[in-house]
Amino acid sequence: MSNARILAVDDSPTVLEMIKAILVSGGYEVITAVDGAEALETARNEMPDLILLDVMLPKLDGYRVCRLLKFDQKYKSIPIIMLTAKSEEQAIATGIRTGADQYLTKPVEPEKLLAAVAEELNKVQG
Amino acid sequence: MAEHGGSISKNLTTEEFLRFRDHINQQSGIYLEESKIDSLRISLVTRCTRFGLTSLDEYFELLSIDESELRELVNLLTVNETSFFRYSAQFDVLRDKVIPEILEQKTEGERSFRVWSAGCSTGEEPYTIAMTLIDSGIESMGYKLEVMGTDVSTSALERAEKGVYAPRSLLNVPSNVVDRFFEPTPEGHRITQEVRSLVEFKYHNLIKEPYPVSLIGSWDVIFCRNVTIYFRMESTRRVVENLFQSLNPGGYLFIGHSEALTGITDKFEALEFDGIFLYRKPRKKVAQSFAELVKSRLRERRSRALASKDGEGEAKDSKAARKAPQHGPAESDSPSEPVKPDEVPALLDRAREALAGGRPIEALEAVERVLAVNKDSAEAYLFAAYVHADNGDFEAALAEAERALSIDPLSAAARYSLGLIHLRTDRPEEATADFKRTIYTDADFVLAYLNLGNLYRARGRFADACREYEDALRALYRNPEGEWSVFLGGFKPDLLAKVCERSLLECRKKIESA
Numbered sequence: 001m002s003n004a005r006i007l008a009v010d011d012s013p014t015v016l017e018m019i020k021a022i023l024v025s026g027g028y029e030v031i032t033a034v035d036g037a038e039a040l041e042t043a044r045n046e047m048p049d050l051i052l053l054d055v056m057l058p059k060l061d062g063y064r065v066c067r068l069l070k071f072d073q074k075y076k077s078i079p080i081i082m083l084t085a086k087s088e089e090q091a092i093a094t095g096i097r098t099g100a101d102q103y104l105t106k107p108v109e110p111e112k113l114l115a116a117v118a119e120e121l122n123k124v125q126g
Numbered sequence: 127m128a129e130h131g132g133s134i135s136k137n138l139t140t141e142e143f144l145r146f147r148d149h150i151n152q153q154s155g156i157y158l159e160e161s162k163i164d165s166l167r168i169s170l171v172t173r174c175t176r177f178g179l180t181s182l183d184e185y186f187e188l189l190s191i192d193e194s195e196l197r198e199l200v201n202l203l204t205v206n207e208t209s210f211f212r213y214s215a216q217f218d219v220l221r222d223k224v225i226p227e228i229l230e231q232k233t234e235g236e237r238s239f240r241v242w243s244a245g246c247s248t249g250e251e252p253y254t255i256a257m258t259l260i261d262s263g264i265e266s267m268g269y270k271l272e273v274m275g276t277d278v279s280t281s282a283l284e285r286a287e288k289g290v291y292a293p294r295s296l297l298n299v300p301s302n303v304v305d306r307f308f309e310p311t312p313e314g315h316r317i318t319q320e321v322r323s324l325v326e327f328k329y330h331n332l333i334k335e336p337y338p339v340s341l342i343g344s345w346d347v348i349f350c351r352n353v354t355i356y357f358r359m360e361s362t363r364r365v366v367e368n369l370f371q372s373l374n375p376g377g378y379l380f381i382g383h384s385e386a387l388t389g390i391t392d393k394f395e396a397l398e399f400d401g402i403f404l405y406r407k408p409r410k411k412v413a414q415s416f417a418e419l420v421k422s423r424l425r426e427r428r429s430r431a432l433a434s435k436d437g438e439g440e441a442k443d444s445k446a447a448r449k450a451p452q453h454g455p456a457e458s459d460s461p462s463e464p465v466k467p468d469e470v471p472a473l474l475d476r477a478r479e480a481l482a483g484g485r486p487i488e489a490l491e492a493v494e495r496v497l498a499v500n501k502d503s504a505e506a507y508l509f510a511a512y513v514h515a516d517n518g519d520f521e522a523a524l525a526e527a528e529r530a531l532s533i534d535p536l537s538a539a540a541r542y543s544l545g546l547i548h549l550r551t552d553r554p555e556e557a558t559a560d561f562k563r564t565i566y567t568d569a570d571f572v573l574a575y576l577n578l579g580n581l582y583r584a585r586g587r588f589a590d591a592c593r594e595y596e597d598a599l600r601a602l603y604r605n606p607e608g609e610w611s612v613f614l615g616g617f618k619p620d621l622l623a624k625v626c627e628r629s630l631l632e633c634r635k636k637i638e639s640a
């Protein structure tokens with residue numbers, strides 16, 4: 001699914017630029033948000049095909065954004081990939097559920113990020 | 127020596143299991159399910175290792191002659207003990223009194239109802255809460271329900287996640303509840319999707335501070351029942367204080383029916399409903415939300431800094447100076463030793479790590495401690511600025527970054543941060559000026575060029591933008607790992623090069639097509 005539209009959320013403009021660069025190189029269209037509240041609003045207004053969500057966000061943390069969207073019949077089918085800090089790795093390994101479709105640990109290798117995005121988009125399509 | 131653990135840790139035979147089960151049942155009245163075979167094995171290994179015993183026979187003998195050992199074993203075995211609708215009257219009060227009262231207090235915009243089951247064991251408690259919430263009908267009033275179960279036992283959490291229970295666990299559950307919220311499967315009774323979708327489980331140790339941001343605020347109700355009973359008094363105090371902080375004003379804490387907060391805290395209002403004791407957080411109190419918590423920490427910090435400043439005049443030599451902060455108002459709550467100046471670098475490292483790991487309160491605490499000995503640490507102020515920026519409080523972030531700069535006007539990182547904050551608060555002019563100044567102090571600060579490029583590009587000044595992107599690339603080749611790389615969020619500088627190249631190409635195209 002090239003030309004898919006991806007919402008990338010991170011509070012650091014530089015990191016956001018980097019993520020955008022990776023996604024654009026994969027042929028995706030990218031929209032961005034810099035905090036949890038904006039992420040939620042953008043997701044609802046724009047209906048992206050996939051969301052890349054940082055955990056640590058001002059206003060609403062990524063987990064809550066994820067949960068709020070996954071709660072909602074209208075948005076629950078949008079795949080969400082969470083970007084988590086190293087320190088959260090263990091919590092995830094022990095099988096903790098937040099409703100996200102996939103987790104990636106920061107910093108993410110560009111290839112891994114693209115692979116994860118492609119995988120999630122395929123699932124929705126298939 | 128090494129083998130004895132191994133010889134016990136292989137699976138318990140059914141015979142061994144029955145032997146211990148019957149003995150424990152006879153002596154203590156506690157009946158162990160088949161499913162408990164694993165926890166029995168773990169407990170037995172733990173106790174055998176404790177005494178250096180090499181066989182279960184030896185331990186069985188010990189158990190038969192030593193009553194206190196039986197108690198120890200039973201304690202180990204029952205730490206995860208729980209059940210559906212345990213003290214069911216508490217759930218009636220939750221549904222009939224607590225929920226309606228809290229809803230009444232909520233404003234139009236607050237559309238969620240959040241309950242935390244702290245020490246949730248194998249999930250019976252949070253699932254019971256979810257069933258009670260569904261029963262109360264508040265979902266149909268447009269509230270999003272959230273139940274969070276946390277525990278330190280990963281095996282308990284795994285079972286909780288699974289949500290499948292043996293028939294025996296449902297003995298005390300009314301049949302209409304079983305019909306509505308459970309579905310039979312070959313493995314046992316599974317909680318229905320309707321209930322499961324409201325509940326989330328997470329590993330969390332109540333003793334470990336600070337609590338993660340995701341837990342620290344805005345719970346309407348917290349259950350923490352039969353968890354702190356084995357804690358030391360001081361630990362229980364800390365836990366209850368943290369739960370207090372995590373509750374919304376007017377929120378309720380449920381504790382076990384044989385527990386009490388007497389002697390632990392007097393911050394809660396103790397109430398009684400139909401013979402059930404409940405604890406409510408007073409409605410109008412300060413410092414509830416995370417943002418306010420951060421603010422109050424900083425306020426404390428400042429008054430502490432002021433207090434130690436007052437003491438400065440008389441405290442010229444270093445020995446006296448070290449004592450000075452103790453006159454401050456903070457001595458009551460901080461058990462920490464006064465910081466020695468040579469600990470400062472380690473504390474700054476800790477703040478940096480805490481920030482990177484997403485533990486802002488811990489970062490702030492390290493910052494506070496640094497500033498207690500060195501009020502002129504530009505780096506400490508800068509970290510405080512990051513915490514505020516992360517928290518969305520850009521005004522406070524601005525103030526801290528400016529403080530850092532007033533101490534060290536040549537700090538490129540502080541200047542750059544100021545630029546970022548201006549960028550985030552829609553002040554492109556100021557941001558531009560700050561990024562330019564960043565470059566004056568550090569000509570290799572790649573990210574400042576990049577941001578300038580982006581700013582020009584946004585205003586349609588493509589030629590200027592190209593120049594900045596080119597400068598960024600040049601700086602990157604000169605010095606691929608400058609001070610600025612901490613702002614990359616772990617991405618590699620070569621990716622940054624790609625970002626700059628791509629932006630450069632796009633801007634050149636714009637110029638050509640114009």
Ligand SMILES: C[S@@+](CC[C@H](N)C(=O)[O-])C[C@H]1O[C@@H](n2cnc3c(N)ncnc32)[C@H](O)[C@@H]1O
Binds near residue numbers: 204245251382
């Ligand atoms: C007896 S169970 C209580 C379960 C449930 N709250 C109830 O009342 O039915 C106690 C639980 O507390 C958990 N626990 C013990 N120490 C803990 C800690 N430091 N942090 C979080 N949970 C803890 C144990 O793993 C156990 O699952």
